[in-house]
Amino acid sequence: MSSSPQTPMEAPAPGGNAIVFDNVSMTFPDGTEGLKGTDLAIRPGEFVSVVGPSGCGKSTLLKVASGLVRHTGGEVWVDRAQLGYTFQDATLLPWRKVIDNVALLMELRGYPAAERRRIAQEKIELVGLKGFENSYPQRLSGGMKMRASLARSLALNPAVFMFDEPFGALDEITRERLNDEVIEFYTREGFTGIFITHSIPEAVYMSSKVVVMSARPGRIVAQFDIPFAYPRHPDLRYEPEFSKLSGEVSKALRAAIEG
């Protein structure tokens, strides 16, 4: 699906890409420019991480891509028919059990009850929450809440999965474990991923490509192909090539912050 502010069109993204931003700008009603001159093309099945200075427009980029927020200039193409979205906060409904939270999006889409239950159970097992189906969110740790949130999105078999800094609030070990789990879902389900993070090692570890945004208004100022094969082993983080790439991304990010 393509959309522009004036003329929404239905067409596949140009060049066989899954996501295309062509000279996109997004100005908020108060005049704040969130994005300006943003160009980005993501191939189907790529896993792209976005890093950039605080407040540069990373979340805005995802919101525009997902259709939550409308861009004010340029063109965006994203097939939103099967879209997964995980927020910084797990956004679980406190009055619903884990299984009913995981089934929520299927319920909104009108899946029959038995199918909802079957798929929810399958995804709960996939994210390692078996045994917690009937727990309420307040009984879960931060990592478990995020797993439930991932299961809820995975239930719709997303073709495009957007992650808005999902693990920023978690401890290092839980975060690294969830990095591996997301890589496992990614290699198993084959979605196109777009992942926002403040962590350069996380971006390099997870991704097939890392893009760097400028300070606000955000545009893409550098891109790095990450050559490591999937699945990735945690020891990759200690390889010289990993450190070298992380250093290059860090340098580009520093240049972006300093303008």
Ligand SMILES: Nc1ncnc2c1ncn2[C@@H]1O[C@H](COP(=O)(O)OP(=O)(O)OP(=O)(O)O)[C@@H](O)[C@H]1O
């Ligand atoms: N509704 C809004 N109205 C006006 N300005 C906004 C609005 N939402 C966000 N902004 C501003 O737009 C800029 C981009 O915000 P955004 O949340 O996309 O940044 P970000 O890169 O994701 O930030 P962070 O790294 O801190 O999470 C920020 O300066 C923010 O203050």
